[in-house]
Amino acid sequence: MTVAKGLALMITILASLTVVGCNSSDTKKGLLDEATEGASQISPNNNNESPSLPLLTTPTRSNSLATPFPITIRDSRGLDIQLHEFPERIIAYDSAVVEILFAIGEGQRIIGTHDFVTHPPETEDIPKLGSAFSINIEQIVALKPDLVFFFSEGFVDDVEKTGITVLYRKSLGSNFREVANDIRLWGRITGAIERAEQVATEFENRVELIQSTIDNVNIGQKIFHDTGDLWTPGANTLVGEVLTFLKLQNIAHDIDGYQQLSPEVIVDRNPEIIITPNRDRFVDQDAFANVNAIKNNRVYTLTSDGLSVASPRFIEAVEELARLVYPETFR
Amino acid sequence: MPNTNLEILPVKARYPWNRVIGGIASLILIGFLASSIGSVDIPLLQSVKIVINKLPGIELPTSWSNEWETILWQLRIPRVVLAAIVGATLAMSGATYQGVFRNPLADPYLIGVAAGAGLGATVMLATPLGNLMSITTFLPIAAFVGALLAVFITYSVAKNTGGLPITTLILAGVAVSSLMAAATTLIMMLGDDDLRPILSWLLGGFIEANWTKCALTVIYVLPAAALIVIYGRVLNVMQLEEGHANQMGVNTERTKFLLILGASLATAGAVSFSGLIGFVGLIAPHAVRLIWGTDYRTLIPMAALSGAGILIIADLAARTIISPTELPVGVVTAFFGAPFFLYLLRRGIRFGL
Numbered sequence: 001m002t003v004a005k006g007l008a009l010m011i012t013i014l015a016s017l018t019v020v021g022c023n024s025s026d027t028k029k030g031l032l033d034e035a036t037e038g039a040s041q042i043s044p045n046n047n048n049e050s051p052s053l054p055l056l057t058t059p060t061r062s063n064s065l066a067t068p069f070p071i072t073i074r075d076s077r078g079l080d081i082q083l084h085e086f087p088e089r090i091i092a093y094d095s096a097v098v099e100i101l102f103a104i105g106e107g108q109r110i111i112g113t114h115d116f117v118t119h120p121p122e123t124e125d126i127p128k129l130g131s132a133f134s135i136n137i138e139q140i141v142a143l144k145p146d147l148v149f150f151f152s153e154g155f156v157d158d159v160e161k162t163g164i165t166v167l168y169r170k171s172l173g174s175n176f177r178e179v180a181n182d183i184r185l186w187g188r189i190t191g192a193i194e195r196a197e198q199v200a201t202e203f204e205n206r207v208e209l210i211q212s213t214i215d216n217v218n219i220g221q222k223i224f225h226d227t228g229d230l231w232t233p234g235a236n237t238l239v240g241e242v243l244t245f246l247k248l249q250n251i252a253h254d255i256d257g258y259q260q261l262s263p264e265v266i267v268d269r270n271p272e273i274i275i276t277p278n279r280d281r282f283v284d285q286d287a288f289a290n291v292n293a294i295k296n297n298r299v300y301t302l303t304s305d306g307l308s309v310a311s312p313r314f315i316e317a318v319e320e321l322a323r324l325v326y327p328e329t330f331r
Numbered sequence: 332m333p334n335t336n337l338e339i340l341p342v343k344a345r346y347p348w349n350r351v352i353g354g355i356a357s358l359i360l361i362g363f364l365a366s367s368i369g370s371v372d373i374p375l376l377q378s379v380k381i382v383i384n385k386l387p388g389i390e391l392p393t394s395w396s397n398e399w400e401t402i403l404w405q406l407r408i409p410r411v412v413l414a415a416i417v418g419a420t421l422a423m424s425g426a427t428y429q430g431v432f433r434n435p436l437a438d439p440y441l442i443g444v445a446a447g448a449g450l451g452a453t454v455m456l457a458t459p460l461g462n463l464m465s466i467t468t469f470l471p472i473a474a475f476v477g478a479l480l481a482v483f484i485t486y487s488v489a490k491n492t493g494g495l496p497i498t499t500l501i502l503a504g505v506a507v508s509s510l511m512a513a514a515t516t517l518i519m520m521l522g523d524d525d526l527r528p529i530l531s532w533l534l535g536g537f538i539e540a541n542w543t544k545c546a547l548t549v550i551y552v553l554p555a556a557a558l559i560v561i562y563g564r565v566l567n568v569m570q571l572e573e574g575h576a577n578q579m580g581v582n583t584e585r586t587k588f589l590l591i592l593g594a595s596l597a598t599a600g601a602v603s604f605s606g607l608i609g610f611v612g613l614i615a616p617h618a619v620r621l622i623w624g625t626d627y628r629t630l631i632p633m634a635a636l637s638g639a640g641i642l643i644i645a646d647l648a649a650r651t652i653i654s655p656t657e658l659p660v661g662v663v664t665a666f667f668g669a670p671f672f673l674y675l676l677r678r679g680i681r682f683g684l
Contacts, residue, residue: 229538229539230538255655255656259656261656261657262369262650262654262656263538264371264402264406265371265654267371267398267402268371268398270398285541286405286541287401287405287406287541289401290401
């Protein structure tokens with residue numbers, strides 16, 4: 001029974017960590033392929049040459065009045081989900097999707113979401129229907145949604161059985177540039193194609209701007225990105241890729257996904273920069289006194305929690321990180 | 332005096348100091364070996380030199396890097412020391428509960444004490460109460476209150492006329508543990524704060540170990556240990572029928588109360604700085620019983636030394652198996668402890684008492 005209790009505890013903990021992860025949308029690894037596959041399905045004509053073109057499965061232009069129905073979306077099981085009209089009532093069990101819908105001006109379609117959604121402030125009044133790991137199916141049915149979105153497969157069948165249209169797409173694996181295509185996807189689903197294109201293009205332009213600004217910077221500064229209690233993003237994570245994109249050397253490069261790094265390794269690898277929500281964990285600690293980041297006073301806390309959600313806000317957090325890391329280059 | 336006590340209390344037997352000294356020596360050796368292994372490789376010879384250099388009055392020519400010294404002296408050794416203190420405490424408490432309840436399967440984890448301490452700590456961490464008081468100072472006290480609450484519920488449920496049946500105690504412990512765990516989860520869910528500190532605390536482990544934590548743990552554990560050592564010798568008598576013990580002039584109820592108090596305070600102190608770690612309080616006393624018999628005068632100190640050694644090794648496994656990342660140490664102890672528990676159950680729970 002103790003085993004059972006231990007198990008229950010572990011499950012609770014894992015679930016909660018994963019919930020944090022689901023906000024962060026990036027603990028899952030190796031999903032890049034599917035995300036990309038889905039993306040190319042959405043945007044067959046997007047071959048990097050015409051980023052301003054609206055991305056439709058039909059040749060219809062976004063300003064045309066012709067309806068693109070049925071809208072076909074490839075889900076993460078490889079099934080094609082068809083929508084015969086724009087869903088008016090959406091339940092989205094995903095922070096990123098909620099933020100994307102608000103960013104493209106379609107937030108009013110959301111009639112329910114999960115307990116951990118806090119952004120934007122308008123979500124406060126949206127009914128919270130459990131976590132993505134313990135959903136309230138009765139409530140979902142009672143709300144009569146046109147579309148329910150999940151980022152994990154757990155309840156997809158259960159909800160589909162009730163006759164409700166379900167879209168299941170796994171969280172982005174590691175390519176944060178895919179956020180732009182997710183934005184376009186939701187533009188297509190809600191009909192807000194032009195607005196979504198604007199938001200997506202802005203996202204891409206801001207990525208490009210950072211990239212060109214640090215074009216001449218040499219690769220190398222060692223960084224430790226603590227998300228709390230030394231849990232850190234390694235390879236195959238959105239944040240891990242952001243660090244690489246910013247030409248930083250992640251001292252946790254050899255771990256996969258999110259894991260808790262040994263403090264010994266932090267001392268040994270001696271990062272020049274530490275990002276952490278909890279400065280006190282590092283500053284004024286005997287163990288870290290000789291770490292370069294502490295000696296040179298380069299321990300930072302991000303004001304934005306955007307790196308944990310693959311939404312338009314993500315780029316703001318990347319910009320903040322870039323400013324902290326390259327204070328001279330960015331003003 | 333009734334004859335029955337003779338086989339447990341050899342009259343005039345000399346206290347087996349050689350065992351205790353041997354145990355301490357082995358523990359120091361285990362500690363040294365564990366300190367020389369970690370995510371970062373430091374040659375054993377260098378580790379020894381760094382430690383010797385720390386001894387007062389000795390200056391060795393420095394042949395090691397600053398990083399190594401920091402890793403060893405500020406991270407690894409405090410961690411080994413904290414694991415030793417917590418292991419010793421849990422084993423000592425386990426042996427005490429087993430003696431008081433006359434039940435070989437009593438363990439801080441199994442009878443709900445650890446879960447109660449967890450609930451107390453969660454109340455501190457997750458409710459506005461925690462903002463009013465200093466968390467480091469009062470966390471052990473909150474845990475202590477929770478631990479006592481749990482042990483007295485378990486005890487009063489399981490107690491029936493004439494004794495404390497083994498299965499009833501464990502079943503009551505399961506129920507109390509579940510109740511405490513449910514209350515913990517409820518508080519966590521109701522509080523809208525960041526759950527991460529509570530979760531990582533509940534998971535247990537020594538990743539946050541430093542010298543301050545070692546010192547704080549000792550402050551709580553030492554008085555409890557004194558209480559247990561002073562009254563622990565009475566446990567031998569208490570293994571007889573309570574009637575006999577009373578005849579021999581032992582105030583059973585008062586002694587029981589003090590011992591439970593001591594064991595619960597020690598558990599709460601340990602749990603506060605390490606989180607919930609199961610089975611050490613079960614494995615260590617039983618190993619000692621198997622090897623050296625059931626005399627509580629030696630059982631308690633030897634169980635403490637074994638518990639220290641066991642938890643040092645378990646933590647070594649936790650921090651090296653998947654290096655450079657870590658496993659929760661509670662997972663490691665459960666992996667070895669749960670099968671051991673089942674083995675004890677299967678043996679018919681006959682030896683040891």
